[in-house]
Amino acid sequence: MFSAAIIAIFITMALTLARALLGPTVYDRLLAVNSFGTLTVLLIAVHGFLMGRPAFLDIALVYALISFIGTIAVLKFFEYGDLGPGERVSFDEEQE
Amino acid sequence: MSEVLINQILLAFMLVIAIGVLYQRNLFAAAMLMSIYSLLAAALFVVLDAVDVAFTEAAVGAGISIILALGTLALTCGEQKPRPVLATGPLLVVLLTGGMLIYGTLDMPYYGDPEAAAHTGVASRYLQDSANEVGPPNVVTSVLASYRGYDTLGETVVIFAAGIGVFALMGRGRRKATRKVK
Amino acid sequence: MMLETVREGLSWACLLSGGFFLVAGGIGMLRLPDFYTRMHPAGVIDTMGAGLILLGLMIQAGFSLVTVKLLLIALFLLFTSPTAVHALAKAARHGGLEPLLVNTEENDE
């Protein structure tokens, strides 16, 4: 049963990965990264149960927090063109 | 679903991303892909039972390094310069090094081999006595913090110095621009 | 004995349907035409897929510290997901990405 869940997670990972590789805009990739973070958390949690060692959950917990911080930092970068506080600058779209 | 299969799938994903990064001209997109790569690496470490490494990968790989990469991109530019299609010299060097590394792995013991050199030395003593001698339930923790404590101390000092160096480099000239704090 | 079977069944159902919603969200992220529409299936992954799988694991773990941790993970996901998605949408809007809008008349035929 855990295997079924893991297979589903892997399939979804492949799909979001395709989205991250295809783009076409930076935001699509970011969205894919965000979903991928959620999927990794789920994978680690389910894998802990599959191996009978739920202690792995601590890592999943750390991950749930860190991937969020990463996403927000990246977004701040795209909003302001910088990681520090400052004026908003226009950011030209990824040209492809 | 066996553990080996999970490993293989994760490694396959990582390979796909690595190739994707190679073909990606836009450096922001490459940074995004690298963050997925490190998410996968951490998952792989968890599957391989290296929980502490996975913790580090989670904090450093997915959290800090992407921010550092973006900070660098803010200072430089976001598009990679076009390069020659095929560079024979570097390719040769890479192939040679890769071949030597693969040749080197032939001498390594198999994964989980009880006769491996790492398992015949002090490892069994650590596994049996560390709970009494040191305390923490996780053996890796007691090895890191007690049996080879000085080593870890030196490591930490180096990393700390590196961190300070990065801050000193990246934060330069930014002081005055920051908002006034009350 | 009876209770055990019910619990197993519930947990099975949660994990399987969670997996189904995950895959559906993934397919949506690939199929839908533009960035703004793709955010909706990403929401499916974050809420229904993750929620059901974590719920299945909670039922599996019973009443213990593990369940509390799973609950914490679910809470983190539920609180951070809308924030991240909203920030993403706002950044895309300010970055000048126009949403693809379809007229209702055209689409419904």
Add this chain to the structure above:
Amino acid sequence: MRVFQRLARGRRRAWRHGFYLGLVLFGLWLLLSGSFKPLLLGLGFLSTLLVVYIALRMDVADHEGRSIHINVFRPVGFWVWLVGQIVRANLHVTYRVLHPRLPISPEVFHVRASQDSELGRVTYANSVTLTPGTIAIDLQGNELEIHALDREAVEAMVGHKDSRAAALDL
């Protein structure tokens, strides 16, 4: 004299915030470690103290009003209703996505949020985002900009959810 009084009051508030923060952090430590040996408890206590001290010094210990004092359990009805709404919206979006003809008609709506408090409006906007099929793009003053997968998704929630969230008005 006035200034000193205000300063003292601000200080007291900071201390109280620090105390609550420490309580929450220590609770979290206990929860995650699950170990009650005196040594580990002491270490946890020390690190909690350190974090609270740094937070107070950095002046980040909760300046945005009442986030610690919000009564999370008061709007239980709202949470339950929201979960139901999320499930419904998920089924809706999943059906749309898996349908071979992809019957979607994305639209952008402008909705007025009826909450008085900022917190209520933010809660409302976040609930809108959390339900798949609708995403709050922007919230300026009272005006909420929503991107929806189709008209049905937004109609199902705007009327009710708004009144619900208004009722909870934190």
